[in-house]
Amino acid sequence: MEKGAAIVTGGGTGLGLAISRELGRRGYPVVIASRKQEHLDAAARTLTGEGIQVLTAVCDVRDREQVKAAVDAAENRFGRVALLVNNAAGNFVVKAEELSPKGWEAVRGIVLDGTWHFSQEVGKRWIAQGQPGSILNIIATYAWTGAAGVVHSVSAKAGVLAMTRSLAMEWGKFGIRVNALAPGIMVTEDAAKNLGYADPAVQALLAKKVPLRRLASTEEVAFLACDLVTDRHPYVTGDCWTVDGGLWLEGFPNLRRFVDGELGE
Numbered sequence: 599m600e601k602g603a604a605i606v607t608g609g610g611t612g613l614g615l616a617i618s619r620e621l622g623r624r625g626y627p628v629v630i631a632s633r634k635q636e637h638l639d640a641a642a643r644t645l646t647g648e649g650i651q652v653l654t655a656v657c658d659v660r661d662r663e664q665v666k667a668a669v670d671a672a673e674n675r676f677g678r679v680a681l682l683v684n685n686a687a688g689n690f691v692v693k694a695e696e697l698s699p700k701g702w703e704a705v706r707g708i709v710l711d712g713t714w715h716f717s718q719e720v721g722k723r724w725i726a727q728g729q730p731g732s733i734l735n736i737i738a739t740y741a742w743t744g745a746a747g748v749v750h751s752v753s754a755k756a757g758v759l760a761m762t763r764s765l766a767m768e769w770g771k772f773g774i775r776v777n778a779l780a781p782g783i784m785v786t787e788d789a790a791k792n793l794g795y796a797d798p799a800v801q802a803l804l805a806k807k808v809p810l811r812r813l814a815s816t817e818e819v820a821f822l823a824c825d826l827v828t829d830r831h832p833y834v835t836g837d838c839w840t841v842d843g844g845l846w847l848e849g850f851p852n853l854r855r856f857v858d859g860e861l862g863e
């Protein structure tokens with residue numbers, strides 16, 4: 599039987615692209631949704647070339663109507679949505695006292711509102727259709743440790759973790775699983791640029807802070823993400839898996855110190 603489709607927000611770049619590829623390899627048609635056509639087109643070319651069925655959906659996750667249109671397009675093309683990965687994010691390092699209302703709004707809107715928009719849109723359809731489903735929310739370990747320099751993202755990711763647990767409790771009876779995954783530091787283009795670790799010398803310093811002494815690859819994080827969101831672990835819900843080489847146990851690096859050039863040995 600045909601598998602339902604997997605929607606991956608922010609599926610055109612970085613971790614989202616790695617998750618889309620791994621889901622494709624596991625037999626799921628993927629729907630990649632994000633704002634920029636050029637990100638989606640480049641990813642679709644790559645994935646199609648690897649034999650994966652792909653649909654692109656230009657969509658700002660902050661806009662409820664665009665989210666609805668993306669889910670409609672996924673159902674029209676593939677019949678059914680089986681999986682949702684809320685991976686899209688926005689982030690930048692800023693002193694809390696200098697963060698503007700629009701800066702707060704942008705990051706909260708993408709991370710917290712975007713996750714809610716897609717989750718409710720697919721969740722209510724699964725409930726109405728009597729279909730099971732699975733949602734995976736990509737967060738960060740600072741959702742529970744806190745971190746200096748990214749108060750907007752920390753607050754939004756903490757909200758997503760609370761949302762994950764609450765939806766798992768409320769929708770478990772419908773056969774809908776909801777989990778979260780907290781990756782360690784990955785060198786993806788926009789994250790490294792926006793968070794001040796594009797320089798390989800900074801990456802080397804960061805790696806020294808990780809108990810396993812290296813940063814994460816998108817592939818290894820994607821593999822675990824796919825294990826969690828697919829039916830490999832059908833009794834896991836409301837949980838958050840961490841794949842960060844042990845970094846959070848050491849304490850999350852103060853991101854302000856990176857951009858201020860104060861990171862020492």
Ligand SMILES: CCCCCCC/C=C/C(=O)SCCNC(=O)CCNC(=O)[C@H](O)C(C)(C)COP(=O)(O)OP(=O)(O)OC[C@H]1O[C@@H](n2cnc3c(N)ncnc32)[C@H](O)[C@@H]1OP(=O)(O)O
Nearest residue numbers: 687688689690692698700701704738783788789792793795
């Ligand atoms: C060192 C280890 C770290 C590892 C852990 C990291 C864990 C998590 C990582 C991530 O989440 S990585 C994801 C990174 N990817 C992205 O951010 C891609 C998408 N990002 C964007 O599109 C932008 O960066 C955005 C600002 C988040 C959103 O773009 P949008 O077009 O909606 O907003 P703008 O109109 O450009 O800006 C809105 C508002 O925000 C202010 N702002 C933007 N950048 C900065 C900045 N660098 N510093 C201070 N303020 C910023 C901008 O000025 C606007 O406010 P106003 O000026 O209008 O008040």
Ligand SMILES: NC(=O)C1=CN([C@@H]2O[C@H](COP(=O)(O)OP(=O)(O)OC[C@H]3O[C@@H](n4cnc5c(N)ncnc54)[C@H](OP(=O)(O)O)[C@@H]3O)[C@@H](O)[C@H]2O)C=CC1
Nearest residue numbers: 608611612613632633634658659686687783784786788789
């Ligand atoms: N990199 C890291 O070290 C870590 C990352 N994470 C998390 O991993 C996930 C992936 O991050 P990563 O791959 O590194 O970063 P990327 O910047 O590559 O991914 C973010 C994606 O979100 C999409 N996006 C941004 N804003 C919107 C929007 N308003 N609507 C729709 N899509 C949007 C972007 O596409 P487009 O520009 O086309 O809209 C992009 O594809 C994020 O949730 C991040 O918080 C967690 C811990 C560490």
